[in-house]
Amino acid sequence: MEPGKPSRTALATAFLRALHRVVDDAPPVFDDSHAVHLLPAVQARFLERLARLPRSWTAIYRQRYNGLTGMRSHVVVRARYAEDALAGARQRGAMRYVVLAAGLDTYALRTRGMADAMPVVEIDHPATQTWKRQLLAGRGLDEAAVRWAPVDFERTGIESALGQEPLHQFVSWLGTTYYLSREAIAATLSSLARCSAPGSELVLDYWREPPLFDPAAVLLWGTRVATAFQREPMRSFFTPGAMEALVVRCGWHVREHCAPLIQDERYLTGRRDGLSIPSFAYLLHLERGTTDPLA
Template identity: 40%
Template structure:
C-alpha cells in the first residue's frame, strides 16, 4: 500500500466478497454486511459488471477469497470452542467479521494501516454499521511503528492464547517480513494458531494457472501493490516447524473443492494458484514473546 493511502486492493477484495452474496448459489461464505458496507450503489455496480465477474480470472479469484474466509472462520470457531477469546485480524482491510461476530466473549483486534482503518470506519458509519464493544483497532504504520506496539495499545493480552487470521497479505511482503511475523505468532501461548494464505511460485503452475496468476498479479501491481513472495507447501511446512509451530495443515484445491464447492452447477471452484496454511502453537517457541 502506498504511504498514507487506503488500500485499493482491500476494496477490490470486498467487492468480490459482496459479488459472491449476489451471484453465487449456494453461498460458500455468508456475509450479510458485505454489500451494505460498500454503499447503496454496490449492488448495481456488481450487476453491471456481471459478465466480467463470471469469467476467469475473476471467478477463480472470487472462489479463493470466499474459501479462505470460510476456512479461517471455521478454524476460528474450533479455536473458540477450545477456549480462545482473542482474534487478531492482520491486514483487516474491509473484513466484516467483527460486526457479525457470533461468538460471545470473543474480542476482535483489527490490525491495519491508519489510512485504511480511517477509511473503513468512515464506510462503516456511512452504512450505519456500529462497531460493537468487542472490537479494537490496532493502527500500525510500519514506517514508524511495530505490530507489538499497536496490539499492546489496543489491549491485546499477551498471556492468553489468540487466533490470528492473515489473509491476502503474504504475497505483498518480503520473505523475511513474513517469517518474522510467523515466528512471533509461534511465541504466543499454547492453544494459539494462525491461518494465512499464500501463492505458489509461477514455475509450479500449469499454463492455465499462470494466465490467472499473471492477470491477478498485474492488477495488483497496477494498484501499487506488487506481489513479492511465494512458497511451496513442503518448504513452507519446514519453515513453520522450524519456527516452533507444533502442527501444520496445508490445503489447496484438492482438499477445499470437495469441502466447499462440491455439486455446484455454476462452475465456482478453486483454480490452484493459492493455498492455505493453518499452523498451531502446541508449546510456545523460545523467542521473546510479542508480535
C-alpha cells in the same frame, strides 16, 4: 502499498465476497451479508442491478475459466476456512479473534450484539484502518465492538498491538502474505508467536508460483499486473515445503496444510456455479507450539 493510501485490494476482496452472494448458487460458500454495506455506492448499485437480472443473463460470471470466478472462489473459500477454524478454536479455548490485515473484514459487524460474540482485535496498515473506520462511521455502523490496532508489518512487530502477555487466541491472516517481503512475513509470524499462548491457532493463505503450462499461471500474471497498477505489487511466493519450514522456524506447528484440490473437494464439490480454486492458492492452519520462535 502507496504511502498514506488505503489498500485497494481490500476493497476488491470485499467486492468479490458481495458478488458471490449475487451471482453464485445458493447456499453461498461464505455468507458475507455485510460486505455490500462497505462498498462505494456505485459498486453497491451495480450489484443490486445484477441481482435483479434473470439468472441466465449472469451465466458468464459462473464460467469456470473466467478469472473472476477463480479469484472469487479463493476469496470466499479462504474466508470460510478461517471462520470454520475459528469455530473449532473457540471450542478448544480461544478467547479472542485477532484479524490480521483485516481490510474490510465484516466478522465483527456480522456478530455484533450476539450474546456469544467473540472479542475482536483488528490489525491493519494504518492507512487502511483509518479508511475503514471512516467508512463505518460514515455509514452509521457501530465500530465499538472492535479493538483497533494500526501496524505496518514492514516496520514493526505486533506485540505492542496485542500486549506482552501471551493469550490463547485465534488469528486469521488472509490475502496478505504475497504483498509482503519475506522478512516482514517471518517477523510477523515470530512476533505473533510471542504474544500467543500455546494452543493458539492461526489461519493464513499463501501463493505458490505455478508452472507456466498451468492455466492458473495466466490468472496469476493478470492479478499481479492488476495489483501492481493499484500500487500493491506482489512480492513473496512460496513452495509448500518452504512455507512449512518458515512457520515451524517461527514457532508454529502445522495442524493442516490445505492444498487447492482439498479445498475444492471440501467446499466446492457438487456446486454448479463454476467455482474452483486456482492451483496456486494454499491455506495453512497452524497452532502455537511450545518452543520459542527462532526467526
